[in-house]
Amino acid sequence: MPLRQTLDFLLYDWLHAQQLTGRPRFADHSRETFDAVLDTCERIAREKYAPHNRTLDIEEPRFDGEKVILPACSKEAYDAFAASGMLSAAQDYAIGGMQLPYTVESAAHTFFAMASVSMGSGMLTVGNANLLMVHGTELQKQVFALNEFSGRWSGTMCLSEPQAGSSLSDIVTRAVPDGEGFENDPLGPRYRLTGNKMWISAGEHELTENIIHLVLAKIPGPDGKIIPGTKGISLFIVPKKLVDADGRLTGARNDVALAGLNHKLGWRGTTNTLLNFGEGKFKVDGRAGAVGYLVGRPHEGLRCMFHMMNEARIGVGMAAVMLGMAGYAASLEYAKNRPQGRPVGPAGKDPSRPQVRIIEHADIKRMLLAQKSYCEGALALALYCARLVDEQHTGEPDVANEARLLLEVLTPIAKSWPSEWCLEANSLAIQIHGGYGYTRDFPVEQYWRDNRLNMIHEGTHGIQAADLLGRKVRMEGGQGLELLAGRMRATMARAGSRADLAAYATALGEALTQVADATKAAWSTGDPAEALANAVPYMQAFGHTVIAWIWLDVALSVPANSNDPAHEGRLRAARYFFHYELPKIGAWLQVAASRDPTCADMPEEAF
């Protein structure tokens, strides 16, 4: 099934995205304008991204001592993407945007992620600029955000440090006021930053004229000491090249230097860097220290940054989905064309008959159907989340608040589930190719390597799970979980009256009860260490339950008695998920519900 056909069904037949045009913000839009955006992105991805995916893997970024060299195709793809206007698709008309619903924007981005995930499609730049649109001053928006939306400059987020990985309370990058009058700089209170930032994606390259780093750092107190913990963290704009209040380059470099490129297992089209801020390599006004402009108020940096990180989590989930879809498409194509072996049973025992194509073997079909159910199910979830973002931003207050709460609960799933199961899909795509899948002559091994990143960045699996069970299912009195359960029950009620789906409604109801019971049981002693000891298995079960629900809901949008094979395919994928996958949750929930201490109590010396 071509991606476009799947998107059309999910967007219009299932999520009714066309109804969004009834809202004032999207009133100028129509299905035609939505389709035009999808057409454009599909074309750019086909022409500028897909042909170069292997090139990015082979011609890894390298530093020549002055510049980071990327293959020429990177620049061409970036320019075509920026020229499409997609960087500012969601923005107001007033600043050159399209006022496109996030649902459609997300769908449009799938083409790029599937064609070449590490070529990048500006996720960090858009997230960076979006943050500034919310938390920046008017001039910060004008100078920094708008130049990012136009594609002239790109953006990063600089959180991690070598000694502090995911533990942001332990960052030690310092920001001190930049001399007298530091508060009066038109671009914002001016500081000098010193410290090292690790794992910075797109931290150095020549794709754009400038790079706008958003940097977390601590402002020391009067005693010169930094405040321990996350409370002391502030947020700064640190441009690679200094700019004036009109957005012109001053000609001077800021004191931000590349300390090293990470050499990665995959996702090689995007540079990943260690950056030194303020080590004195590029002195500004004769002094070491990277110039940074405060965003928002001091000590509120983390709150601002979390805004960006939530978007990033959904984006990572979607990237994982699309890598899965790429592997599914490649292995489906291979299976349809590769002759090998004969059917099981008497007919297959006659070697004088020609070999059959491997798609005729049951186990190959199993591996294809598993991929379809993982990837299309996860794609549906990702688009559902995107639809919630639109509800949150443009719905009536009650609906918007519900959407916000649902997103809180679903975000860790939208990030973690595809990163685990669409990676598994990529492994199945390799398996279908047999030995060929293990060679670099076919694309599937690269998808698998690229996808392995997604369980790590923007918060590891363990961090997502702690967020889900430790915070999201309990926040605001457990309202988010209750809302989600309500949505599931509504789906079950509709499915209960359809003969072909009623059994799945029952199964989903049982799964939901098990998840709810496990949530209570995990927290029954009130001890976070006990509750969270098995947070990952809990999240795995939660995710499987969510995807089962999504599939049941998608199946309800398939007309009964349709002859369309695409519809048959969706019903089959749903059936696969209910028969083969949902029953797995028992094993995961059992350890969460019993607060099983087998792992947590393991003595270190016994490993």
Add this chain to the structure above:
Amino acid sequence: MPLRQTLDFLLYDWLHAQQLTGRPRFADHSRETFDAVLDTCERIAREKYAPHNRTLDIEEPRFDGEKVILPACSKEAYDAFAASGMLSAAQDYAIGGMQLPYTVESAAHTFFAMASVSMGSGMLTVGNANLLMVHGTELQKQVFALNEFSGRWSGTMCLSEPQAGSSLSDIVTRAVPDGEGFENDPLGPRYRLTGNKMWISAGEHELTENIIHLVLAKIPGPDGKIIPGTKGISLFIVPKKLVDADGRLTGARNDVALAGLNHKLGWRGTTNTLLNFGEGKFKVDGRAGAVGYLVGRPHEGLRCMFHMMNEARIGVGMAAVMLGMAGYAASLEYAKNRPQGRPVGPAGKDPSRPQVRIIEHADIKRMLLAQKSYCEGALALALYCARLVDEQHTGEPDVANEARLLLEVLTPIAKSWPSEWCLEANSLAIQIHGGYGYTRDFPVEQYWRDNRLNMIHEGTHGIQAADLLGRKVRMEGGQGLELLAGRMRATMARAGSRADLAAYATALGEALTQVADATKAAWSTGDPAEALANAVPYMQAFGHTVIAWIWLDVALSVPANSNDPAHEGRLRAARYFFHYELPKIGAWLQVAASRDPTCADMPEEAF
């Protein structure tokens, strides 16, 4: 836990390998001689293999038009390995062997696989020579096998062809008698071979003076046509360089030419080749056609080759295990040393306290314990199978026959289970490293890539599953399965009387019943297409049940009330497996038992 300590426990405390010295074949051996072999292999692996594992990955084999170039460390490692005598460790004293039990030989090989799996430790060479010792003539043994055991020459197995992958009945390599008197060549009936062989590991290199290919080919009938199917397949010795009856190189090349190197995702230290036989690049006596000497009788080639393939399957399983162990060791080391974050709960909320090492987090412990339970459990199974090989070869007739049947049933598990779950272990090892695990600065990403091969070569997962459910559990009236069940019941009976293990005995009993029931249910209609439609999930459940049994049996060898942390670790790993893993079998068995047609019936156009 250092590998040696684990091996010592499994070999001596669990499998009682020292009892083998009571048998005539091993009468000169003692625990001391066994230990000396382990010491030697451990040292060579540490000195010649481990330091170069990344080099092999970076300096992939390349063909300069004449020779295949490998990094220098490959030759040094090969020479050290050959000098150790391990290639002929299992052989008779009379031909220079050590008469070492296979159990100890297998244990000794683990050091090499863990240090650098793709450096190779002669598995194919030994398998090749072993086959000739069984099926070859006296002179074939003398000239070919002995020169392989000495390390002077190396060996390959050439089965697959580009158009025939795993479907051996479709090979088209032809072998025709090499002129008059072809039957009288002292090295065996002489043929000329023509055809292309794909996926040939170690098919070309300069590590040894010569390479002895064992090649499957078809001898045409009087009408010049080859017989369809596997029945027409014969086996030939095809040396890369021609040799005389005294084993001297004649100075002439045989007509075997490298057509290409495969560029692989991992396992790069071993060349993988496409070989052209008889294309005329190296004419022999002025004519194209690779000279090959028939092994055994015409048309019985596959039977001979299967001998080698069974050994190879157990070897692949062991390789997967040891890659898993390598990742476990690396991630344990990392987790013990990397400070990051603070404990869950009130104490962790004070950012002025120092960060803890990540091994103190429950989720990291979970990922370590999962690796331990997968890898040490699979290592135990592999050694158990090796012990069965010794029983088969040196036990009393009844015991030997039982061992043979048990091996038939366990071989697909010993191959498939580690290739799936020790790969998962490698993914967990990456996860523990966080972003660092995704870089090539740490070894774990390479282990994961290397290990992905093991679900593919020597018969894919799908082929192992069809072998298990289609043949092994039913052969000889289901005796193999019944024998295995008997061994499991014996373990349960012993465990039933130990307070700490009785519950696991009960759980294992239930699992065994489920597996037995599913086996019957899958075959209840007698239709192979229905029975085998879900053979892979069946095999997954079967494998988990086997590993649960192995862990319970291992746990029984742990003395009660021991203070040794290694013993505590084994009991914990067993507990992990029973709590977290064994409950997964229900979901897998359900589809096998119900002969679920969801996948098999999927219409192609619905994908």
